[in-house]
Amino acid sequence: MELTLKKRKKNTIIPGFTMTLGYTMLYLSIIVLLPLSMVFFNTFSMSWSEFWQTIAHPRAVASYKLSFGTALAAGVINVIFGTIIAWVLVRYQFPGKRIVDGLVDLPFALPTAVAGIALATLYSPNGWVGQFFDFKIAFTPLGIIIALTFIGLPFVVRTVQPVLQNLGSEIEEASASLGATRLQTFAKVIIPELLPAIITGFSLAFARSLGEYGSVVFIAGNMPMKTEITPLIIMTKLEQYDYVGATAIATVMLVASFILLLLINIIQWYTNRKFSLQ
Amino acid sequence: MTKPLNVEHDSPSIAGHGATKSYAMQESMIVKWSLIAISLVFLALFLILPLVSIFVTALEKGWATYVASITDPDALAAIKLTLTVVLIVVPLNAIFGIVAAWAITKFSFKGKNVLITLIDLPFAVSPVIAGLVFILLFGAQGLFGEWLFQNDIKIVFALPGIVIATMFVTFPFVARELIPLMQMQGITEEEASISLGASGWKTFFLVTLPNIKWGLLYGLILCNARTIGEFGAVSVVSGHIRGMTNTMPLHIEILYNEYQFTAAFAVASLMSILAIITIIIKNFIEWKAKDE
Numbered sequence: 001m002e003l004t005l006k007k008r009k010k011n012t013i014i015p016g017f018t019m020t021l022g023y024t025m026l027y028l029s030i031i032v033l034l035p036l037s038m039v040f041f042n043t044f045s046m047s048w049s050e051f052w053q054t055i056a057h058p059r060a061v062a063s064y065k066l067s068f069g070t071a072l073a074a075g076v077i078n079v080i081f082g083t084i085i086a087w088v089l090v091r092y093q094f095p096g097k098r099i100v101d102g103l104v105d106l107p108f109a110l111p112t113a114v115a116g117i118a119l120a121t122l123y124s125p126n127g128w129v130g131q132f133f134d135f136k137i138a139f140t141p142l143g144i145i146i147a148l149t150f151i152g153l154p155f156v157v158r159t160v161q162p163v164l165q166n167l168g169s170e171i172e173e174a175s176a177s178l179g180a181t182r183l184q185t186f187a188k189v190i191i192p193e194l195l196p197a198i199i200t201g202f203s204l205a206f207a208r209s210l211g212e213y214g215s216v217v218f219i220a221g222n223m224p225m226k227t228e229i230t231p232l233i234i235m236t237k238l239e240q241y242d243y244v245g246a247t248a249i250a251t252v253m254l255v256a257s258f259i260l261l262l263l264i265n266i267i268q269w270y271t272n273r274k275f276s277l278q
Numbered sequence: 279m280t281k282p283l284n285v286e287h288d289s290p291s292i293a294g295h296g297a298t299k300s301y302a303m304q305e306s307m308i309v310k311w312s313l314i315a316i317s318l319v320f321l322a323l324f325l326i327l328p329l330v331s332i333f334v335t336a337l338e339k340g341w342a343t344y345v346a347s348i349t350d351p352d353a354l355a356a357i358k359l360t361l362t363v364v365l366i367v368v369p370l371n372a373i374f375g376i377v378a379a380w381a382i383t384k385f386s387f388k389g390k391n392v393l394i395t396l397i398d399l400p401f402a403v404s405p406v407i408a409g410l411v412f413i414l415l416f417g418a419q420g421l422f423g424e425w426l427f428q429n430d431i432k433i434v435f436a437l438p439g440i441v442i443a444t445m446f447v448t449f450p451f452v453a454r455e456l457i458p459l460m461q462m463q464g465i466t467e468e469e470a471s472i473s474l475g476a477s478g479w480k481t482f483f484l485v486t487l488p489n490i491k492w493g494l495l496y497g498l499i500l501c502n503a504r505t506i507g508e509f510g511a512v513s514v515v516s517g518h519i520r521g522m523t524n525t526m527p528l529h530i531e532i533l534y535n536e537y538q539f540t541a542a543f544a545v546a547s548l549m550s551i552l553a554i555i556t557i558i559i560k561n562f563i564e565w566k567a568k569d570e
Contacts, residue, residue: 012385014465014481015472017384020381020384023381032397035415038420041414081316081317084320085321087313088313105560106557110507111508111553113531117530118328118546122328146324149324176303182304214527231406234404234410254407265395
């Protein structure tokens, strides 16, 4: 079956293969591949010690830790609340549900700079929310986590939601009729089924958070060594015309993103294989 | 980041089935309403309050100030520039998306999965790096910098730079929507049309396009929203020249950093209205696509 299908596609009568593939490759090369290769091309023109000194500078290292740590924290918050929100949206009826469902997409639709100034104002010491706390939220790593939580939420909700929707009630019925309590069914039957989607959602949110700039700069405070994220270091170096330094840091970020992309693909491949075997 | 279109939103929930209602099949009312409350409080703190605060701050000093802020010449120039960028970027990326989806879904060839991954690549790249790469290509010290200077062509710190950086960031949106959709639809309808004597173009416009219209529109909406709002990449290549190379998000940044909060939030409120319209259209498309 598989073979005949492939053979048929190869001898397809549909026109335009050379033209469409050619255009795709050309456009992809000009807009994405050639520009991205410049980062590695410029890095190779640096000496190793020069490269290492730039990327291992204490200020840069502090920014990696901050970017990684805040993205991780925001990812975990989104996994917990995103899964609850997806659950509530799929399983329960309540007034205003359609509006809430639509609202989840707000971070995809709202420009990051707009989100950034709104969150910074809300969570600043005299803002609507910030005034109720004794400690500072905006201009600390906590503020960065809030901005990244905002950005990452739809990734988790929108990956978990369809899986939860397609989850048949049979396995839950089986679990219940075998004497499991609701909590046991949830922990041992439902959560394992949702796990691949949760991990994918987390990785997507995490990857986006690592590179996020617009929503973070306003709320972060941008103090070197304390609240300076890695994309901001690149930005600062560019403003000082230190293109070599900016490129070196960009290389570190790109490599980290590519590893993450690879991991996401492996998880998805593994999940697809698991389901096709079933 | 995008999700497939065929998500059904109001499928009957387990809790709705009277026959299966039992303690073991359903959470207690306390659990149910606690989970709903947690969700609503979380969404209020992270999504609703920020949205409301934008409009409240924008109108804080009255309607006259609001109108003055958004009709300021620099604000109008920023709106015009953003619209120009949208009119160039969105059609180009849409054509690419359709062409790429056609090549990928109508034919089989080696390296297809690698190609799909490469198309997705811009999603994994920080917007700041997306701006940086074009400085490395077209900036004064860049690969083509000397040549561009001699021929008096401006790319970086001008409209072409803003356009190409935005194109990079929004590159995958349309293709990402169309590829899974067209993969699902297969090639039988196109084959039938061609074998009955229709040309390739005719087949595309009369057979393929009606089949993919909602998916295409969905991709366009997402691409459009990101194009309007792109900040990091544009910030690197724009040069922040007031009235010249400032897009709406960059204009908001400048106003905010100058402590002109009312004006900043006034422009921000315009962009929020666009975001809300985007969400409404997106839901309409999902509802329409499900209906068919």
